[in-house]
Structures are given as structure tokens and as C-alpha cells.
Amino acid sequence: MTRGRPIAFSPDEAATAAMQVFWARGYDAASTRDLLAAMHISRSSLYQAFGSKEQLFLEALRRYREALIGRLGRRLETVPTAMTFLEALFRETADEAGSERAALGCLIFNSATELGQRGDLPSHHARQSLAAITELFHLAVVQAQREGDIAQERDAEALATYLTMGMAGLRTLLKSGADIDQARQAVGLLLDTLRR
Amino acid sequence: MTRGRPIAFSPDEAATAAMQVFWARGYDAASTRDLLAAMHISRSSLYQAFGSKEQLFLEALRRYREALIGRLGRRLETVPTAMTFLEALFRETADEAGSERAALGCLIFNSATELGQRGDLPSHHARQSLAAITELFHLAVVQAQREGDIAQERDAEALATYLTMGMAGLRTLLKSGADIDQARQAVGLLLDTLRR
DNA sequence: CGATATATGGAACGATCGGTCCATATAGAG
């Protein structure tokens, strides 16, 4: 079937490595040389397989988003109640305070803040990814309403936006070195709003 | 007294112009050429007067912080109650949704997210500036407690951190194109927490 | 008037950027 020399690396692993570089350094600050080193491929292979730095980023962001939303979506189905899902998610994030993981943040929030105002494809995809997070929060809120943990008459869309805002703010706090007590207290107040 | 050729520009105006460039483009993305064009001075004058791009940024951030904190602090003293101050601040920010002003964001939150994880001077000053915002919120919360709008037994520090988190999240929402209704609803929920 | 000290404009520097190009390697097809 296929002719010519076969690929000598796993595009999957390479894309994952690229994702980690974009995650740690940001879109602009991640140089193609950084990416090549992490992906363990040559410059030719990068451009052959992914086209450009921009397209590679879109692929990396897509993978991150699908992995995150997929993982959280599955967890939402597994967990006893949607309310415990939301509580655990925010509390676990708060507990990252001070760690290297906290300094990394979330690729989606990182990208939304870095690229939010540009009009290019990366900016558009970052916004869409943020919207996907809000959608997931919306699912969780609606489920919590069904389960009786959030009053039916409350606006699920507004609560979902509020949770996205809270997570974005929490990520900012963690990135600027908030300690674990500060993060936990702020998250506690955030979650109080859900029950009212 | 002084010898030699006198300066031909206002360092004050030049620093203000630089601040606006850093505000709009971010620290890394603001090139010295961008800065020179906005400041209307020559490359030599920039390095003569400010030393380096890094020092110029520190000066710009300092001016922004002092102007912001000063303005808000004065407003807090002028306004009828601290609670109305907080409400007006968040509601007015939400109402920026969709505007160019919203796309700009706040230099302090922008810098905290861009530089939060680096160990250099700009990073350190960005964190300090974020802490200054939390301090202002703390002042407002304590005053609101004195004025009877927030219960005395509530943790003023935790509420201050919560407000900083909320403003950071709101800025992120605005940067990623949230519309005015979303922003207003999220802010409404945020402010509900103050009264509980 | 020099003499001196600072400011300015702009050329130039080495480093790094994303991307291209080409010679070479390596597979399958006939």
C-alpha cells in the first residue's frame, strides 16, 4: 500500500510531548526548538507531520481539551452526586497550592488568558475550550439540580459561568503563589454559593 | 548645577506610554521597538533613562499599581459604604464586557498570569501587586463589617482572597469574550457571597 | 570663548525566532 520510508516516531507521543511544552511555557514562549527537543524528532519531521507551530498547538490543545473533558465527564458519571464531583474538583485544585502542578495551571485557562484577545485560530480554539469547560459545569449543575443538591429554580447557566469564573480565578491565585489555606478558604466560599 | 545636554522628553509621559504598551501586549510580547514608538524617544534615551526593558516594566507596573490602588482607595473613602464600593467595582467591570477595555484587562492580573511562575523580578513584582489588590479588598471588607453590611464573625482575609479570585476570574471571562449578561450574572452570584 | 558632561539618533551586534530546502536514508512495489 504505502510507499516510501515509514515514520520513525509515534505522532501520538510527539503531540503529547508538544502539549506539555505548550502547557509549561505558553504558546508564544514555546519555541520550535523547545518543541523539537521534547518531541525527540527533527525539524523536518515536525513540519512534515504537523505543518506549523500553530497547527501543532491546535492539535495539542485539542488533545488536552478532549482528555480533560473526557476524564471529568467520566468522573461526573461515576461519582455519587454531581455536587460531590464539583466539591472534589475545586478542593483538589485548591490543594495543589504551592506545588509544581499549581505553577503549571491548566492549558485551557493559560491559553484563554494569553490568546483571548487575538483574532487568530489559537485564540478561537482557546475560547472554545473554555466554553467546553463551562458546558461541563452546566451538565454538573443540572445534574445536581436533578439530585436535589441545587434548587431547581436557580439559573444553571449562570451558575456554570460562575464556576468557570471561579476556576479561572483559582488558577490565577495558584499561579501567583497563594498558599493552601488561602486557596481552600476561597474555594469554600465559592462552593457555598452552590447551596446558597 | 547640572551639566550636559538636558533631557528632551518627559520621563513621566514616556513611562506612562510604556505602561500602556505593556498593558496591551504583555511583558514578553511588548518589543522595545513597540515601546520606542509609543514613547516617542530614541533607543539610546530609553536605555539611558530606564536601564533595560525589565526595569522599564517594573517602573510601568509600579505606576499602574499606585494609580489603581490610589484611585480605588480614594473611592473607598468617598463612597457611602464599602459594600456599595465593592458592588459598583464588580458591576462596572462586568459591564465592560465586549469592549476594547475588557480585552485589555488589568495590567496586574495580566502580569500575574503571564509571569506568575517565573522567578525573576517582574514575576515578583506582579505577585506583590496582586497582593496589594487583596489588601485593598481586605480594607473594604473590614470597613463593610464595621458598617454592618458584612457579619463581624466572617473571615475578612478569606473574603478578600475570594474577591481577588473573583476579579481574576472575571477578567479571564471578559478576555475570552464573555457577553455582558454572563458577566453580570456571575458577578451577581459573586456578590451574594458577601452578604451570605 | 573653550572645556566638559549628558542626551540623542541610528548603525550594528550576537542570539534567537519560525520556516524552508536539499541531500540522504529507508521503506515498499515491480
Next chain:
DNA sequence: CTCTATATGGACCGATCGTTCCATATATCG
């Protein structure tokens, strides 16, 4: 085996980065 098609390594490109340097302009001091 030859032919063909794709992959790879790495030199190279022009653009841009922050910064330095130097000749020149412009002020004050004696």
C-alpha cells in the same frame, strides 16, 4: 536488483529580539 515515494537530519533563510556603541548635538561651567 531498480524505481519510487516518503522521512529525516541539519544547514540555512530573512526577520526580529534586547542591547551596545559611537559619532554628534546641546546644554552648563570656568
